[in-house]
Amino acid sequence: NAGVTQTPKFQVPKTGQSMTLQCAQDMNHNSMYWYRQDPGMGLRLIYYSASEGTTDKGEVPNGYNVSRLNKREFSLRLESAAPSQTSVYFCASSERTSTGELFFGEGSRLTVL
Amino acid sequence: GEDVEQSLFLSVREGDSSVINCTYTDSSSTYLYWYKQEPGAGLQLLTYIFSNMDMKQDQRLTVLLNKKDKHLSLRIADTQTGDSAIYFCAAANNAGNMLTFGGGTRLMVKP
Numbered sequence: 739n740a741g742v743t744q745t746p747k748f749q750v751p752k753t754g755q756s757m758t759l760q761c762a763q764d765m766n767h768n769s770m771y772w773y774r775q776d777p778g779m780g781l782r783l784i785y786y787s788a789s790e791g792t793t794d795k796g797e798v799p800n801g802y803n804v805s806r807l808n809k810r811e812f813s814l815r816l817e818s819a820a821p822s823q824t825s826v827y828f829c830a831s832s833e834r835t836s837t838g839e840l841f842f843g844e845g846s847r848l849t850v851l
Numbered sequence: 852g853e854d855v856e857q858s859l860f861l862s863v864r865e866g867d868s869s870v871i872n873c874t875y876t877d878s879s880s881t882y883l884y885w886y887k888q889e890p891g892a893g894l895q896l897l898t899y900i901f902s903n904m905d906m907k908q909d910q911r912l913t914v915l916l917n918k919k920d921k922h923l924s925l926r927i928a929d930t931q932t933g934d935s936a937i938y939f940c941a942a943a944n945n946a947g948n949m950l951t952f953g954g955g956t957r958l959m960v961k962p
Contacts, residue, residue, distance in 0.1 A: 780939060780952040828893055842893030
Protein backbone atom coordinates (compact mmCIF):
# COMPACT_ATOMS: atom_id res chain seq x y z
CA ASN A 739 0.00 0.00 0.00
CA ALA A 740 2.38 2.72 -1.27
CA GLY A 741 0.15 5.83 -1.21
CA VAL A 742 2.16 8.76 -2.58
CA THR A 743 5.69 8.03 -3.79
CA GLN A 744 8.26 10.73 -4.55
CA THR A 745 11.62 10.39 -6.26
CA PRO A 746 14.37 11.27 -5.72
CA LYS A 747 14.48 11.67 -1.94
CA PHE A 748 17.63 13.79 -2.08
CA GLN A 749 19.21 15.83 -4.86
CA VAL A 750 22.05 18.36 -5.01
CA PRO A 751 21.93 20.21 -8.35
CA LYS A 752 24.21 23.07 -9.27
CA THR A 753 22.85 26.54 -9.94
CA GLY A 754 21.48 26.66 -13.47
CA GLN A 755 20.95 22.92 -13.83
CA SER A 756 17.53 21.59 -14.69
CA MET A 757 15.93 18.76 -12.80
CA THR A 758 12.63 17.00 -12.32
CA LEU A 759 10.95 15.65 -9.22
CA GLN A 760 8.61 12.75 -9.82
CA CYS A 761 5.43 11.90 -7.92
CA ALA A 762 3.02 8.99 -8.28
CA GLN A 763 -0.08 8.02 -6.30
CA ASP A 764 -1.95 4.73 -6.31
CA MET A 765 -5.16 5.86 -4.60
CA ASN A 766 -6.97 6.87 -7.80
CA HIS A 767 -7.19 10.46 -6.58
CA ASN A 768 -8.19 13.22 -8.96
CA SER A 769 -6.23 16.08 -7.42
CA MET A 770 -2.48 16.35 -6.97
CA TYR A 771 -0.29 19.07 -5.49
CA TRP A 772 3.28 20.23 -5.13
CA TYR A 773 4.28 22.10 -1.98
CA ARG A 774 7.58 23.42 -0.72
CA GLN A 775 8.42 23.53 2.96
CA ASP A 776 10.81 26.09 4.38
CA PRO A 777 11.63 26.57 8.08
CA GLY A 778 8.99 28.63 9.89
CA MET A 779 6.99 29.19 6.70
CA GLY A 780 4.88 26.09 6.65
CA LEU A 781 3.96 24.60 3.32
CA ARG A 782 3.44 26.82 0.32
CA LEU A 783 1.60 25.61 -2.73
CA ILE A 784 3.63 25.71 -5.95
CA TYR A 785 1.23 24.12 -8.46
CA TYR A 786 -1.75 21.87 -8.33
CA SER A 787 -3.74 19.72 -10.70
CA ALA A 788 -7.44 19.42 -9.94
CA SER A 789 -7.85 16.60 -12.46
CA GLU A 790 -5.99 14.83 -15.21
CA GLY A 791 -5.16 17.26 -17.99
CA THR A 792 -5.38 20.43 -15.90
CA THR A 793 -2.77 22.36 -13.92
CA ASP A 794 -2.94 25.67 -12.05
CA LYS A 795 -0.52 27.96 -10.31
CA GLY A 796 -0.40 28.10 -6.54
CA GLU A 797 1.16 30.68 -4.26
CA VAL A 798 4.82 30.39 -5.42
CA PRO A 799 4.95 29.09 -9.04
CA ASN A 800 7.86 31.18 -10.36
CA GLY A 801 10.82 29.07 -11.51
CA TYR A 802 8.79 25.86 -11.70
CA ASN A 803 6.78 23.93 -14.25
CA VAL A 804 4.58 20.89 -13.83
CA SER A 805 3.21 18.06 -15.92
CA ARG A 806 0.20 15.92 -15.09
CA LEU A 807 1.30 12.95 -17.16
CA ASN A 808 -1.75 10.82 -16.33
CA LYS A 809 -4.05 10.35 -13.36
CA ARG A 810 -1.29 8.74 -11.28
CA GLU A 811 1.70 10.96 -12.00
CA PHE A 812 2.48 14.63 -11.43
CA SER A 813 6.02 15.91 -11.99
CA LEU A 814 7.67 19.16 -10.94
CA ARG A 815 10.45 20.63 -13.06
CA LEU A 816 13.02 23.26 -12.16
CA GLU A 817 14.21 24.65 -15.49
CA SER A 818 17.22 26.49 -14.05
CA ALA A 819 17.80 25.70 -10.39
CA ALA A 820 18.56 28.62 -8.06
CA PRO A 821 19.80 28.62 -4.44
CA SER A 822 16.42 30.13 -3.41
CA GLN A 823 14.84 26.84 -4.49
CA THR A 824 16.72 24.93 -1.80
CA SER A 825 13.85 23.39 0.13
CA VAL A 826 11.97 20.22 0.96
CA TYR A 827 9.34 19.46 -1.66
CA PHE A 828 6.19 17.51 -0.91
CA CYS A 829 3.77 15.98 -3.33
CA ALA A 830 0.22 15.33 -2.14
CA SER A 831 -3.00 13.96 -3.55
CA SER A 832 -6.65 14.15 -2.63
CA GLU A 833 -10.03 13.02 -3.78
CA ARG A 834 -12.40 15.86 -4.45
CA THR A 835 -14.46 15.20 -1.34
CA SER A 836 -15.87 17.86 0.92
CA THR A 837 -13.24 17.16 3.57
CA GLY A 838 -10.34 17.80 1.18
CA GLU A 839 -7.94 15.57 3.11
CA LEU A 840 -4.45 15.54 1.60
CA PHE A 841 -2.21 12.48 1.51
CA PHE A 842 1.47 13.37 1.45
CA GLY A 843 4.60 11.72 0.14
CA GLU A 844 7.73 11.56 2.29
CA GLY A 845 9.34 14.57 0.66
CA SER A 846 12.29 15.35 -1.61
CA ARG A 847 15.12 17.37 -0.13
CA LEU A 848 16.75 19.65 -2.69
CA THR A 849 19.93 21.60 -2.03
CA VAL A 850 20.99 23.91 -4.85
CA LEU A 851 24.70 24.73 -4.81
CA GLY B 852 -5.71 35.24 0.06
CA GLU B 853 -5.97 33.18 3.22
CA ASP B 854 -3.36 33.69 5.92
CA VAL B 855 -2.86 31.11 8.69
CA GLU B 856 -0.69 31.89 11.72
CA GLN B 857 0.68 29.70 14.49
CA SER B 858 3.22 30.10 17.25
CA LEU B 859 6.53 28.42 16.47
CA PHE B 860 7.26 26.39 19.54
CA LEU B 861 5.63 24.71 22.57
CA SER B 862 7.29 22.71 25.32
CA VAL B 863 5.35 20.60 27.84
CA ARG B 864 6.05 17.84 30.33
CA GLU B 865 4.91 14.29 29.72
CA GLY B 866 1.42 13.78 31.14
CA ASP B 867 0.44 17.44 30.86
CA SER B 868 -2.04 18.81 28.35
CA SER B 869 -0.77 20.65 25.28
CA VAL B 870 -2.69 23.43 23.59
CA ILE B 871 -1.63 24.57 20.14
CA ASN B 872 -3.30 27.68 18.76
CA CYS B 873 -3.94 28.91 15.25
CA THR B 874 -5.60 31.95 13.67
CA TYR B 875 -6.85 32.30 10.11
CA THR B 876 -8.21 35.19 8.09
CA ASP B 877 -10.76 33.85 5.61
CA SER B 878 -14.14 33.54 7.31
CA SER B 879 -15.47 31.46 4.39
CA SER B 880 -13.05 28.59 5.10
CA THR B 881 -15.13 25.44 5.08
CA TYR B 882 -12.92 22.94 6.86
CA LEU B 883 -10.02 23.44 9.22
CA TYR B 884 -7.40 20.79 9.77
CA TRP B 885 -4.62 19.70 12.06
CA TYR B 886 -1.76 17.80 10.48
CA LYS B 887 1.20 16.19 12.25
CA GLN B 888 4.71 15.89 10.83
CA GLU B 889 7.24 13.59 12.41
CA PRO B 890 10.96 14.00 11.62
CA GLY B 891 11.88 13.07 8.06
CA ALA B 892 8.29 12.33 7.07
CA GLY B 893 5.41 13.91 5.24
CA LEU B 894 2.35 15.35 6.92
CA GLN B 895 -0.44 13.15 8.21
CA LEU B 896 -3.95 14.27 8.96
CA LEU B 897 -4.75 14.21 12.70
CA THR B 898 -8.24 15.60 12.73
CA TYR B 899 -10.46 18.19 11.08
CA ILE B 900 -13.49 20.26 11.96
CA PHE B 901 -16.24 21.65 9.78
CA SER B 902 -16.78 25.39 10.06
CA ASN B 903 -20.28 25.05 11.54
CA MET B 904 -18.98 23.12 14.56
CA ASP B 905 -17.58 24.55 17.79
CA MET B 906 -15.82 21.49 19.09
CA LYS B 907 -14.73 18.03 18.05
CA GLN B 908 -13.28 15.37 20.31
CA ASP B 909 -11.33 12.35 19.12
CA GLN B 910 -9.75 10.29 21.91
CA ARG B 911 -6.97 12.47 23.39
CA LEU B 912 -7.52 15.24 20.85
CA THR B 913 -9.96 18.13 21.27
CA VAL B 914 -10.40 20.76 18.57
CA LEU B 915 -12.06 24.05 19.47
CA LEU B 916 -13.20 26.51 16.83
CA ASN B 917 -14.15 30.12 17.53
CA LYS B 918 -15.47 31.22 14.19
CA LYS B 919 -16.13 34.77 15.30
CA ASP B 920 -12.47 35.28 16.24
CA LYS B 921 -11.21 32.93 13.49
CA HIS B 922 -9.30 30.98 16.11
CA LEU B 923 -8.64 27.26 16.14
CA SER B 924 -6.96 25.24 18.85
CA LEU B 925 -5.80 21.67 19.30
CA ARG B 926 -5.65 20.22 22.78
CA ILE B 927 -3.73 17.00 23.38
CA ALA B 928 -4.56 15.41 26.71
CA ASP B 929 -1.98 13.36 28.61
CA THR B 930 0.79 14.34 26.19
CA GLN B 931 3.33 11.61 25.51
CA THR B 932 6.90 11.77 24.19
CA GLY B 933 5.59 10.20 20.99
CA ASP B 934 3.52 13.34 20.44
CA SER B 935 6.71 15.35 19.85
CA ALA B 936 6.40 16.60 16.28
CA ILE B 937 5.48 19.66 14.22
CA TYR B 938 1.77 20.40 14.12
CA PHE B 939 0.29 22.31 11.22
CA CYS B 940 -3.01 24.10 11.12
CA ALA B 941 -4.61 24.39 7.67
CA ALA B 942 -7.71 26.03 6.26
CA ALA B 943 -9.62 24.83 3.20
CA ASN B 944 -11.15 27.02 0.53
CA ASN B 945 -14.83 26.88 -0.35
CA ALA B 946 -14.34 24.02 -2.80
CA GLY B 947 -12.45 22.02 -0.17
CA ASN B 948 -9.64 21.15 -2.57
CA MET B 949 -7.00 23.73 -1.66
CA LEU B 950 -5.42 24.15 1.73
CA THR B 951 -3.45 27.04 3.18
CA PHE B 952 -1.05 25.94 5.90
CA GLY B 953 0.29 27.76 8.91
CA GLY B 954 4.01 27.80 9.65
CA GLY B 955 3.80 24.87 12.05
CA THR B 956 4.23 24.58 15.82
CA ARG B 957 7.04 22.38 17.06
CA LEU B 958 5.86 20.50 20.14
CA MET B 959 8.56 19.19 22.44
CA VAL B 960 7.51 16.80 25.20
CA LYS B 961 9.93 16.43 28.10
CA PRO B 962 9.95 13.19 30.09
